[in-house]
Amino acid sequence: MMGFRSGYWQNLLSALLAIPLLTACGFAGDEDQVRVTVIEDAPVRINPVGTRLNFSSSTMRAAIAKGLVGLDAEGRVVPALAARWIVSDDGLSYIFRLYDAKWDDGRQITAERVARLLRERFSELRKSRLQYDVSVVDEVVSMTGRVIEIKLDAPHPNFLQLLAQPELGLFRAGHGAGPMRLLSEDNGIKLTRFDEPSQEGEDEEEEDDRWVSLRSDPAATAIARYRAGGVQVVLNGKYHHLPLVDAGDISSGDLRLDPVAGLFGLRFVRAEGFWAVPGNREILAMAINRPALLTSFPGVSAWQSRLKIIPEALDVDGISAYPDWAGMTMQDRIVFARNHVSRWKASEGPVVPLAIALPDAAGADIFFKRIQSDLRRVGLDARKVALDQKAHVQLLDEIAPYDSAQWFLKQFTCFKTTVCLNDADSRIAAADAATNLQIKARLYAEVEIMLVDHYNFIPIAVPIRWSIARPGQRGFAVNPRGWHPLNNLVGIPIS
Template identity: 85%
Template sequence: MIFRTTFLLNSIAAALVVTMLGACSFAEDEDQVRVTVIEDGPAQINPVGTRLNFASSTMRAAIAKGLVGLDAEGRVVPALAARWIISEDGLSYIFRLFDAKWDDGREVTAERVARLLRERFSELRRSRLQYDVSVVDEVVSMTGRVIEIRLDSPHPNFLQLLAQPEMGLFRAGHGAGPMRLLSEDKGIRLKQFDEPSEEEENVAEEDQPWVSLRSEPAANAIARYRSGAVQVVLNGKYHHLPLVDAADISSGDLRLDPVAGLFGLRFIRANGFWAVPANREILAMAINRPALLTSFPGVSAWQSRLKIIPEALDVKGINTYPDWAGMTMEARIVFARKHVSRWKASEGPVVPLTIALPGAAGASILFKRIQSDLKRVGLDAKRVGMNQSADVELMDEIAPYDSAQWFLKQFTCAKTSVCLNDADAKIAEADAATNLQIKARLYAEVENMLVEHYNFIPIAVPIRWSIARQGQRGFAVNPRGWHPLNTLVGIPIS
């Protein structure tokens, strides 16, 4: 059964038509690219601060590069730093800087970059990267062009951390490219950072390579693309997919990034029936993941997941799958139904599970599927908004780097009251370990503990999609789900 009604699709299509009436098309020009970013919350773009929405992160990465950055394929590449050396123990990262300038013409020096990094690491202790930056012990300038970052313990993915958009540096409000602000008269417009040559100074601003950036709700963004008013749409998520289907976007234009991360239900409250890990396990068993994922149009490659840490990050010899992973769906339903019947016979009725979800068409599909699956085993669910009191909340987050550490730290007692102090202690032990094999083994043991605790119910790999025509310059799907603006008009990061 697919939970999409004619009324819903007609409503979506009507919203798209209304939005398209205000859009205007433009002639194709690969040196002038218009980008819109989907934001469910406030559409304001502000690249300053620590809690950046996707559009703000995209702008910050464009005008304020850090030591390293990400290219169109999600690979770490030089930015302010021309090259680097990592010590054998993984505790020292030495960077040699390019000769570069801030956008006010002042020279980029190691002393200033070191100072800015120390300040930024301190600021980011109150951000999504708070656990990651805590590994930094010291940042020092060694010469006019060399800085060193010293760590308390090895962080094998530290370069990926440094490439995050939050790590872009501003000096007194001035970035160092790869782009600079051209105008804000008709929205944000960015151009190449380099100072123009004598010939380029005579070129009108409209004739220079530039990228415009805006953010708006999904329906508006998709409508602009359909009308030809933008060439690239970024930051699409699972709950926006029915809009893509209603707008009849070409399957070749819908680009799915092969990201890693967490997509599932995290318990934030556990009362009554749901206070018992064995009962939370019933929720994990009851969800028919393949049927749920195929309820969404146009994403046949969407992968289900039964475990927390992706298979690629596993440690050999430790099984982190749940015990019932080998059972058929029919056997799981029979087992779960009997378990619930025994509970009700001894303890009485079970209050419906309250699930916090976004107010979007795709979230309705997800909820109806989960509710139907629960009813098959004698349970029920109730949907509430993301800011309302709930038993579980939907997690839909991309991992910023490839490490078991990030996945496990999303379920500590700092993140949810439904947690294990013993798991937190073992995570701390792993963080402090300097031997990478010991660190990996400890993290794998934590996952075993969390699998049995069931404070998180994995459902699938996160979905992140963009819309761009085939052949769009400087655009590529990638494991980071990140799409730099500068590459869209052929501007290198350094």
């Protein structure tokens, strides 16, 4: 185990010493009452309103504000406000028929109101992580009392997955439509089943005793709460928290790794001197011993390395974006890189150490020391800086919200980083506008080749997302979206 500082052990020890206190707040095992904590690196307020939601807030919004569709425990799209839908052959029209349902204040849900709320929400989300996706929406119209149509400018093969994102859960004047409702905020957030308000003269339904409590904690505290029985589920674990799982003695059966797709690597945000040359940035990509880096982390044996941007499952036949050196042995790569660096230094002088912005966490220290060691083997060096300090590269650690080449490529446009290619941006725009899906896919594949050769991003691995839950936890399943709806944990259906 590499790179621990005393502060991490002190934080962990403090959390673990709190176990007797947390145990006093424990509870008997009742599958109808589940306590959940979400790992957040900084103190956050759980607030489901807005466009830039932290994970805790997204989790709450999905629980109390359904969209047209949602995600189930296995990450699949399921009906929510919409009972069913049809998609036109050209992929430009989505027609949804709504359930006969009410908001939590008893008002009827109508197509006209849902269409208006969607138009407003799509506009708001143009300044969010979904900004590129919602830009494809041309028009939202109500057709009858319970039918709406969404028209697109260009086909978006993953549009239903987009609509299932928590940001597209709908509030009407602060009122959602379930599947859960806020029960109390006295000691953390407690959510229970959403039941439509009874009409005058109708019998009141018996109160549901199923509930989920939701809170957020630093990783060490979350793990300590789980060990003490103070929570049953821990969500949103990432790579830099993994050493705490090992130190907290969490059983391998309780550690759940989601098979997510996404990006985990170094994105250049500043390129100068040696690092301004794509061929020199390629040396960084060659020098990293990915298998050795990934096996430096405790408790994870199947972490997959990556050499390209887009997952192989989305590749286009006949187009390969793997770098030319992909077939070289690690030793041959080291020799090549060392010779390249020596020639550069002989003609241009010393190379400034690569400044890497990383979080202040034990796992980030392991990551940095491994990268630094690999660079030193080829005559380069690195230094770690805080996330808010000036850096050459930042660690990009993001889950793809859906399976699309477009999402992966859009993370490296000139809007995202100044180390970019205008030609690649132009080709992405052409692909976005293409109505033929085969042409669209081929254009995206060509962009990947351009970006791989530009080396403004150094792929390292697939992202790691983990949770902690006992093997028999109801309504919990690992899934490709890394998303775990609260309602499923206590057997409450989304619709």
